[in-house]
Amino acid sequence: MNNYFTEYENLEVHELMLRDRPRQEAYYNAILKNKELFKDKIVLDVGAGTGILSAFCAQAGAKLVYAVEASNLATKVALDLIDENGLTSVVKVIHSQIEEFVLPATAEKVDIIVSEWMGFYLLHEGMLDSVLFARDHFLKPDGLMFPSECTIFVAPCSVPTLFDYWQNVDGVNMERFASKLRLQKSTRPEIIQLKSNDLLHEGIVFHWMSLLDVNPKDLDEICFKEVVATQIAGKHQGFCIWFEVRFPGEETVVLSTSPHAPETHWKQCVVVLPEDNCETLEEKSPVAFQILMKRSANDARKYNLEVELLDPNVEEHPMPCSCHMTKCILTEAHLKMMDTT
Amino acid sequence: MNNYFTEYENLEVHELMLRDRPRQEAYYNAILKNKELFKDKIVLDVGAGTGILSAFCAQAGAKLVYAVEASNLATKVALDLIDENGLTSVVKVIHSQIEEFVLPATAEKVDIIVSEWMGFYLLHEGMLDSVLFARDHFLKPDGLMFPSECTIFVAPCSVPTLFDYWQNVDGVNMERFASKLRLQKSTRPEIIQLKSNDLLHEGIVFHWMSLLDVNPKDLDEICFKEVVATQIAGKHQGFCIWFEVRFPGEETVVLSTSPHAPETHWKQCVVVLPEDNCETLEEKSPVAFQILMKRSANDARKYNLEVELLDPNVEEHPMPCSCHMTKCILTEAHLKMMDTT
Numbered sequence: 001m002n003n004y005f006t007e008y009e010n011l012e013v014h015e016l017m018l019r020d021r022p023r024q025e026a027y028y029n030a031i032l033k034n035k036e037l038f039k040d041k042i043v044l045d046v047g048a049g050t051g052i053l054s055a056f057c058a059q060a061g062a063k064l065v066y067a068v069e070a071s072n073l074a075t076k077v078a079l080d081l082i083d084e085n086g087l088t089s090v091v092k093v094i095h096s097q098i099e100e101f102v103l104p105a106t107a108e109k110v111d112i113i114v115s116e117w118m119g120f121y122l123l124h125e126g127m128l129d130s131v132l133f134a135r136d137h138f139l140k141p142d143g144l145m146f147p148s149e150c151t152i153f154v155a156p157c158s159v160p161t162l163f164d165y166w167q168n169v170d171g172v173n174m175e176r177f178a179s180k181l182r183l184q185k186s187t188r189p190e191i192i193q194l195k196s197n198d199l200l201h202e203g204i205v206f207h208w209m210s211l212l213d214v215n216p217k218d219l220d221e222i223c224f225k226e227v228v229a230t231q232i233a234g235k236h237q238g239f240c241i242w243f244e245v246r247f248p249g250e251e252t253v254v255l256s257t258s259p260h261a262p263e264t265h266w267k268q269c270v271v272v273l274p275e276d277n278c279e280t281l282e283e284k285s286p287v288a289f290q291i292l293m294k295r296s297a298n299d300a301r302k303y304n305l306e307v308e309l310l311d312p313n314v315e316e317h318p319m320p321c322s323c324h325m326t327k328c329i330l331t332e333a334h335l336k337m338m339d340t341t
Numbered sequence: 342m343n344n345y346f347t348e349y350e351n352l353e354v355h356e357l358m359l360r361d362r363p364r365q366e367a368y369y370n371a372i373l374k375n376k377e378l379f380k381d382k383i384v385l386d387v388g389a390g391t392g393i394l395s396a397f398c399a400q401a402g403a404k405l406v407y408a409v410e411a412s413n414l415a416t417k418v419a420l421d422l423i424d425e426n427g428l429t430s431v432v433k434v435i436h437s438q439i440e441e442f443v444l445p446a447t448a449e450k451v452d453i454i455v456s457e458w459m460g461f462y463l464l465h466e467g468m469l470d471s472v473l474f475a476r477d478h479f480l481k482p483d484g485l486m487f488p489s490e491c492t493i494f495v496a497p498c499s500v501p502t503l504f505d506y507w508q509n510v511d512g513v514n515m516e517r518f519a520s521k522l523r524l525q526k527s528t529r530p531e532i533i534q535l536k537s538n539d540l541l542h543e544g545i546v547f548h549w550m551s552l553l554d555v556n557p558k559d560l561d562e563i564c565f566k567e568v569v570a571t572q573i574a575g576k577h578q579g580f581c582i583w584f585e586v587r588f589p590g591e592e593t594v595v596l597s598t599s600p601h602a603p604e605t606h607w608k609q610c611v612v613v614l615p616e617d618n619c620e621t622l623e624e625k626s627p628v629a630f631q632i633l634m635k636r637s638a639n640d641a642r643k644y645n646l647e648v649e650l651l652d653p654n655v656e657e658h659p660m661p662c663s664c665h666m667t668k669c670i671l672t673e674a675h676l677k678m679m680d681t682t
Contacts, residue, residue: 011522028511055513080517170369176421181352
């Protein structure tokens with residue numbers, strides 16, 4: 001058993017997730033407000049943890065739920081939880097990695113796969129691979145995935161918690177300390193909660209995928225290059241990355257980790273710019289950048305995240321672009337004219 | 342250099358302390374609102390860290406401040422901070438453990454020792470020993486200590502974050518999980534912020550000391566036995582321990598880490614009772630207990646904290662005692678009668 005799973009044997013990790021109200025409410029609503037999808041269905045819960053999602057599925061009317069959990073939580077917690085909620089006739093707890101799980105010889109494949117696999121900036125932890133393995137091996141052709149779609153967003157942002165405060169700490173200038181603090185933190189992205197108004201742009205989609213057809217190979221490297229025009233003026237000090245996932249059903253449920261949404265334990269992932277690249281931008285300033293999210297060669301569960309600032313004078317802008325550069329203003333005017341003729 | 346000091350080379354530890362507003366305000370007010378105490382004085386800052394307290398002292402009019410710091414922050418941060426605030430002529434940054442520090446041969450002893458040495462439940466970290474070493478070696482006979490007095494309080498309390506929530510997590514009973522979670526956490530005291538109304542008693546002093554005369558030996562073992570009568574009804578699930586420190590001066594400054602005071606990074610230290618010992622108490626219920634805070638044999642910076650529930654029928658109650666046991670009601674009535682005659 002490797003470290004990844006033993007980490008989840010720490011119950012405090014689960015406490016954190018179980019107290020995350022937006023997370024809980026999203027799964028609860030997605031499952032229990034779409035009971036018609038679960039009624040008499042066979043469900044596979046990948047990485048069942050404490051077993052709470054399996055309990056939701058049973059309560060929604062599933063006839064059989066396989067709760068597959070690789071850590072010892074399967075036997076230490078999930079079995080108990082299923083028992084104390086009177087669901088043992090529906091939920092089968094299986095202590096196994098999903099890759100080693102086998103359906104009983106006579107059993108049919110499952111109608112629905114449920115999983116809460118998301119890590120920081122969605123892909124950190126790389127548990128999605130296991131969910132896709134489950135899809136490819138155990139899901140019926142017309143089966144459903146809960147969640148079914150994921151989107152990753154990015155936006156230029158201010159990071160006041162790192163940059164403000166230090167000019168005057170009770171009458172003492174601590175700029176140089178702050179500078180070293182940022183340098184110490186710059187070795188990895190910051191997992192922090194930004195406020196809505198720290199974003200200089202509402203965010204653009206930098207990656208979208210459907211869990212029904214995405215391939216693990218597609219996740220080895222995600223590269224995105226764009227020019228965005230800031231929508232408000234502010235200090236450009238980093239890039240904020242967040243995700244949302246959507247669930248199938250009449251009652252559409254979206255779990256968002258945006259700074260606009262209520263705080264979750266995922267918060268946001270902020271890549272902080274080196275001091276020299278920070279600048280105060282007016283509204284409609286073009287910000288050109290490239291993000292590379294690449295699976296680490298040493299550990300498939302980890303990603304290296306690289307953000308490169310590019311020169312907006314050189315990079316191609318989207319069409320239309322709302323930035324204040326002359327060529328974009330002209331193009332926009334031209335397009336508008338063509339629209340009205 | 343041992344681990345204790347290298348931990349403090351992590352700037353994020355200092356960020357946490359520097360953002361702790363009650364901590365900052367207490368030291369700021371204690372020093373800068375009592376300038377008459379600092380004017381033309383010689384100050385020793387023990388464990389100066391980033392150097393901010395030394396800067397306060399210089400700004401308050403000290404003629405010389407020794408900022409002694411054992412970690413490499415001395416050279417990496419404090420020197421810079423003193424420089425960028427134009428205080429190099431007053432503040433001397435010294436990279437040394439206080440135990441190895443020597444005053445220049447011709448120098449006089451110091452008038453004031455300033456230090457922020459407090460750890461969780463006051464004594465954890467055991468930095469106080471170094472402060473007392475400094476007092477014994479470098480402070481003038483009539484010198485001042487900032488802070489000068491410390492008090493540790495204890496009160497029986499509820500711990501809703503550990504006990505509530507789990508009966509019904511979105512329709513799922515997670516009591517057994519919660520029970521295991523508490524067991525996992527019970528191996529060490531919880532550092533958490535309670536709400537005022539989680540306390541079943543306003544708190545009694547379980548230890549008080551003056552930094553002018555306390556001896557490190559006095560801190561090897563602190564034992565306290567008491568019967569307190571709850572002041573409100575509630576679930577007795579643990580004991581909450583907190584401290585306050587006081588500073589000298591006309592303008593009395595108290596830094597309190599009580600649940601009644603604004604949250605600090607120290608929060609409170611809660612010793613959680615085993616499930617079987619938890620009970621719902623009425624107002625005026627006697628709670629008899631003994632606390633033993635004992636320096637660890639392996640690591641003088643750490644303490645073992647033991648709380649033992651005692652039988653209030655057997656233990657001697659204070660006189661008077663406001664609990665609802667007959668003997669105490671009678672005694673109280675008797676004392677009141679004597680008072681009025």
